[in-house]
Amino acid sequence: MFGYMSGTDSEKKTMLTEMGYQSMDQLFHDIPAKVRLIRDLELPTSLSEMELAGHMKALAKRNVTTEEYSCFLGAGAYDHYIPSAVDHIISRSEFYTAYTPYQPEVSQGTLQAIFEYQTMVCELTGMDVANASVYDGATAIAEAANMAGRITRNKEIVISRTVNPQYRKTMHTYARFNGQRIVEADYQKGATDVAELESKINSETAVIIIQNPNFFGAIENVKEIAALAAKHNILLITSVDPISLGVLKPPGELGADIVVGEGQSMGNPLNFGGPYLGFFAAKEKYLRQMPGRIVGQTVDGKGNTGFVLTMQTREQHIRREKATSNICSNQALNALAATVYLTLMGKQGLREVASLCLQKAHYAYSKLTETTIFTPCFPQPFFKEFIVKSRYPLNELNHKLLKHGIIGGYDLGSDYPELENCWLLAVTEKRGREEIDLMVKKAVETA
Amino acid sequence: MSQRLIFEVGKPGRKGHSLPRCDVPVRGIEEIVPEEYLRSSDPELPQVSEVDAIRHFTALSRLNYGVDNGFYPLGSCTMKYNPKINEDVSRLAGFSGVHPALLDCAVQGCLELLYRTDLLLAEITGMARVSLQPAAGAHGELSGLMIMRANHEQNKEEQRKKIIIPDTAHGTNPASAAMVGYEVIEVKTDSRGNIDPAELRQLMSEEVAGLMLTNPSTLGLFEENIIEVAEIVHDSGGLLYYDGANLNAIMGITRPGDMGFDIVHLNLHKTFSTPHGGGGPGSGPVGVKKELVPFLPTPVIQYRNGQYMRDYEQPLSIGQVKSFYGNFAVVAKAYAYIMSMGAKGLRNVSKTAVLNANYLMNKLKEHFYLPYERTCMHEFVLSGQTQKEKGVSTLDMAKRMMDYGFHPPTVYFPLIVKEAMMFEPTETENREVLDEVAEILIRIAREVEESPELVKGAPYRTPIGRLDEVKAVREPILKWTPPRKNNE
Numbered sequence: 022m023f024g025y026m027s028g029t030d031s032e033k034k035t036m037l038t039e040m041g042y043q044s045m046d047q048l049f050h051d052i053p054a055k056v057r058l059i060r061d062l063e064l065p066t067s068l069s070e071m072e073l074a075g076h077m078k079a080l081a082k083r084n085v086t087t088e089e090y091s092c093f094l095g096a097g098a099y100d101h102y103i104p105s106a107v108d109h110i111i112s113r114s115e116f117y118t119a120y121t122p123y124q125p126e127v128s129q130g131t132l133q134a135i136f137e138y139q140t141m142v143c144e145l146t147g148m149d150v151a152n153a154s155v156y157d158g159a160t161a162i163a164e165a166a167n168m169a170g171r172i173t174r175n176k177e178i179v180i181s182r183t184v185n186p187q188y189r190k191t192m193h194t195y196a197r198f199n200g201q202r203i204v205e206a207d208y209q210k211g212a213t214d215v216a217e218l219e220s221k222i223n224s225e226t227a228v229i230i231i232q233n234p235n236f237f238g239a240i241e242n243v244k245e246i247a248a249l250a251a252k253h254n255i256l257l258i259t260s261v262d263p264i265s266l267g268v269l270k271p272p273g274e275l276g277a278d279i280v281v282g283e284g285q286s287m288g289n290p291l292n293f294g295g296p297y298l299g300f301f302a303a304k305e306k307y308l309r310q311m312p313g314r315i316v317g318q319t320v321d322g323k324g325n326t327g328f329v330l331t332m333q334t335r336e337q338h339i340r341r342e343k344a345t346s347n348i349c350s351n352q353a354l355n356a357l358a359a360t361v362y363l364t365l366m367g368k369q370g371l372r373e374v375a376s377l378c379l380q381k382a383h384y385a386y387s388k389l390t391e392t393t394i395f396t397p398c399f400p401q402p403f404f405k406e407f408i409v410k411s412r413y414p415l416n417e418l419n420h421k422l423l424k425h426g427i428i429g430g431y432d433l434g435s436d437y438p439e440l441e442n443c444w445l446l447a448v449t450e451k452r453g454r455e456e457i458d459l460m461v462k463k464a465v466e467t468a
Numbered sequence: 469m470s471q472r473l474i475f476e477v478g479k480p481g482r483k484g485h486s487l488p489r490c491d492v493p494v495r496g497i498e499e500i501v502p503e504e505y506l507r508s509s510d511p512e513l514p515q516v517s518e519v520d521a522i523r524h525f526t527a528l529s530r531l532n533y534g535v536d537n538g539f540y541p542l543g544s545c546t547m548k549y550n551p552k553i554n555e556d557v558s559r560l561a562g563f564s565g566v567h568p569a570l571l572d573c574a575v576q577g578c579l580e581l582l583y584r585t586d587l588l589l590a591e592i593t594g595m596a597r598v599s600l601q602p603a604a605g606a607h608g609e610l611s612g613l614m615i616m617r618a619n620h621e622q623n624k625e626e627q628r629k630k631i632i633i634p635d636t637a638h639g640t641n642p643a644s645a646a647m648v649g650y651e652v653i654e655v656k657t658d659s660r661g662n663i664d665p666a667e668l669r670q671l672m673s674e675e676v677a678g679l680m681l682t683n684p685s686t687l688g689l690f691e692e693n694i695i696e697v698a699e700i701v702h703d704s705g706g707l708l709y710y711d712g713a714n715l716n717a718i719m720g721i722t723r724p725g726d727m728g729f730d731i732v733h734l735n736l737h738k739t740f741s742t743p744h745g746g747g748g749p750g751s752g753p754v755g756v757k758k759e760l761v762p763f764l765p766t767p768v769i770q771y772r773n774g775q776y777m778r779d780y781e782q783p784l785s786i787g788q789v790k791s792f793y794g795n796f797a798v799v800a801k802a803y804a805y806i807m808s809m810g811a812k813g814l815r816n817v818s819k820t821a822v823l824n825a826n827y828l829m830n831k832l833k834e835h836f837y838l839p840y841e842r843t844c845m846h847e848f849v850l851s852g853q854t855q856k857e858k859g860v861s862t863l864d865m866a867k868r869m870m871d872y873g874f875h876p877p878t879v880y881f882p883l884i885v886k887e888a889m890m891f892e893p894t895e896t897e898n899r900e901v902l903d904e905v906a907e908i909l910i911r912i913a914r915e916v917e918e919s920p921e922l923v924k925g926a927p928y929r930t931p932i933g934r935l936d937e938v939k940a941v942r943e944p945i946l947k948w949t950p951p952r953k954n955n956e
């Protein structure tokens with residue numbers, strides 16, 4: 022058992038005796054005997070590298086993957102194409118084996134990449150400032166809600182029911198303990214009911230939270246909601262799908278104060294739910310209330326441009342209980358993947374990806390709704406995801422589709438009881454026409 | 469030596485991607501989406517070829533220093549070697565290509581991996597169950613403290629809203645406490661580096677929810693009064709929270725559960741060898757004693773009737789703390805690590821980590837002030853106060869270390885040690901490395917005596933000199949601005 026350790030047993034023994042110890046156990050004399058473990062941990066016998074690889078492959082084989090199946094499932098995690106170059110860059114160990122760039126002189130690679138990432142997030146969202154990432158789309162919203170509470174000194178959060186249910190659940194968990202109150206506003210015809218939203222606003226309200234495209238895939242009228250927020254002098258948080266920003270108007274132009282979102286779509290694999298990244302951007306006037314790491318440009322003694330972690334008086338290591346957030350480690354490598362992804366896609370590529378998703382999703386939608394099994398659900402314009410209502414129970418449908426190598430859509434009934442048998446499908450640029458046709462055909466045959 | 473920004477590299481029309489052509493009938497976009505929703509101009513993203521992109525990011529990577537480049541004794545961060553096989557097996561398509569919303573029957577391999585890791589970590593820490601959902605250490609703290617509060621509320625003890633945290637604690641501890649609505653009471657560390665039981669007894673009351681402790685502490689010292697400390701907290705109805713950032717010192721030797729802790733978080737990106745990624749992703753599992761299992765985040769992964777499943781039916785659960793089930797690919801690396809180490813391997817890790825730390829400490833203690841003269845655990849803290857009297861700060865010495873080709877230790881933490889330098893060599897280093905590092909540090913101590921200006925001007929051999937952090941705050945430049953916008 023080498024345990025990735027470099028020193029040999031005899032070497033260690035010499036080190037020990039040189040220090041005047043007789044045994045390794047003496048090094049642990051500060052640990053009271055009463056709490057010592059006097060047996061071995063009960064763990065499986067250690068595996069050699071070869072055995073480990075075999076064991077892991079055996080586990081991996083027992084999963085359905087987008088590699089072999091045609092995926093129409095989205096609901097917050099998307100099967101987009103990842104250019105090969107992304108993994109090659111993030112696999113460079115100078116990047117992945119480094120810690121947080123506390124020492125800028127030996128961390129310019131990470132720091133500059135984050136600076137580039139911040140720039141790209143601002144460009145996409147139309148915002149002034151962005152941080153280096155938070156854990157994911159769900160915690161990004163929870164952090165943003167906290168931030169809005171600090172800015173407005175109000176405690177009530179009004180959130181649309183069209184926001185991803187997992188994000189709302191996460192917000193409820195955070196709010197239960199931090200003193201915020203969450204009020205949910207219903208939707209109408211698949212988009213936030215603006216009149217209902219307004220009726221929930223009162224003098225305690227800090228912020229409105231929406232998602233665009235929303236959880237149903239529909240495009241919200243962000244501008245109208247932003248106007249509502251402005252009218253009541255409260256903030257607007259918008260959670261966005263970054264790929265959609267290849268064609269959709271950036272929320273910054275529409276009046277959002279804080280823009281967050283799940284960044285997985287940008288060059289990060291599905292990975293059974295993580296690691297992903299939460300991107301986080303805001304108007305400049307809120308900079309000092311932002312959570313998380315921020316990188317800034319500066320110069321060294323000779324006037325060379327360089328990058329450092331900055332605005333750190335917001336953070337836990339300085340402010341402790343008064344910090345804007347407890348976040349320390351974030352999702353740096355995932356943000357690097359997103360940066361490489363956006364670099365490769367570039368100005369036109371992102372528009373192309375977004376257009377492909379849009380076209381293919383609409384093709385799939387029209388094919389499905391041409392059948393007698395599926396009917397339209399909502400009239401809203403949508404981006405890459407949409408809902409159809411099925412005459413056939415979805416659980417069975419999805420199980421049967423799997424047998425044909427197809428990962429069906431998301432069953433909305435579990436999160437929205439009123440949407441029983443409503444099927445949420447995502448169509449990315451990866452789905453070809455034949456795959457879409459086959460999915461429709463098999464779905465109809467099954468039913 | 470600065471590297472141009474990627475935005476300054478490209479030319480209009482250059483492309484780094486290749487996408488399939490659209491094989492479905494194309495409709496006019498305005499037909500599909502109302503024009504008012506559409507973007508009027510493209511975002512200013514780079515326009516580069518694939519080779520431009522690769523060269524750019526490769527050049528950036530070369531400005532970095534990672535564990536694979538050399539010694540990285542960043543205290544409290546456990547920068548051990550990251551085994552390569554773990555990278556490979558966590559990237560298998562059978563994991564990376566798995567959609568998290570798939571049905572249970574389609575993801576049995578992933579669920580089994582999570583379930584097994586849960587139980588392995590429970591055994592290592594002496595807890596009953598572990599949730600792998602938290603994304604990093606701080607997120608584990610947050611979840612653990614939520615569990616603490618939910619438990620007190622369930623017991624009709626809502627008034628327990630204060631938490632005791634030692635002055636040596638990491639900043640995330642008080643910050644997490646504040647996020648769950650706790651008021652932080654700081655307890656002082658005594659001259660041996662322990663909590664003073666008498667003071668703790670005084671601080672305890674019906675309003676105290678519990679004590680948050682890092683053991684070994686951030687001084688690298690084992691809490692000698694741990695049994696008494698645990699008794700004091702439990703006797704007055706509080707719970708004990710274990711910050712597991714320093715678990716690397718004690719695996720297979722003692723367990724938080726056996727010491728009396730009720731809630732534990734771990735940093736898989738420290739103890740369990742998953743790489744830190746330049747700042748993340750990490751993974752911060754939270755484990756609890758049996759009585760607290762009902763409060764764990766949902767879903768809990770269960771094994772029933774021969775099937776692994778996601779269990780959301782936990783009425784007392786604090787709920788979800790993020791999307792899905794945690795940083796799965798990071799968990800997979802930690803799982804692979806534990807499977808390749810086994811019980812004896814993990815104990816050997818901790819023993820060697822402690823040996824290496826003591827070895828380096830012993831070599832350095834004559835040259836730098838050692839505030840706590842005890843056998844250390846996996847890390848130790850020196851003070852640069854002697855050198856500071858000569859006008860050379862710990863920061864100066866840290867920068868000088870870079871000139872000799874290795875990463876500095878953690879500096880200015882913990883806060884209670886002046887000019888602190890916290891060294892954590894980890895178990896993966898051998899004697900030659902430690903000897904060489906000790907030699908260099910001793911040489912730097914000599915330089916402080918003989919040519920302090922030399923040390924104050926360091927570093928000289930890094931890609932860039934010391935950066936003006938004050939300017940960065942005063943005149944914040946937080947993104948690149950395209951020239952056209954400059955002219956506006």
Ligand SMILES: Cc1ncc(COP(=O)(O)O)c(C=O)c1O
Nearest residue numbers: 349350544604605606638713750
């Ligand atoms: C003692 C201690 N606690 C908590 C943390 C926070 O961990 P993370 O960065 O994973 O959130 C750290 C990280 O440096 C630490 O050293």
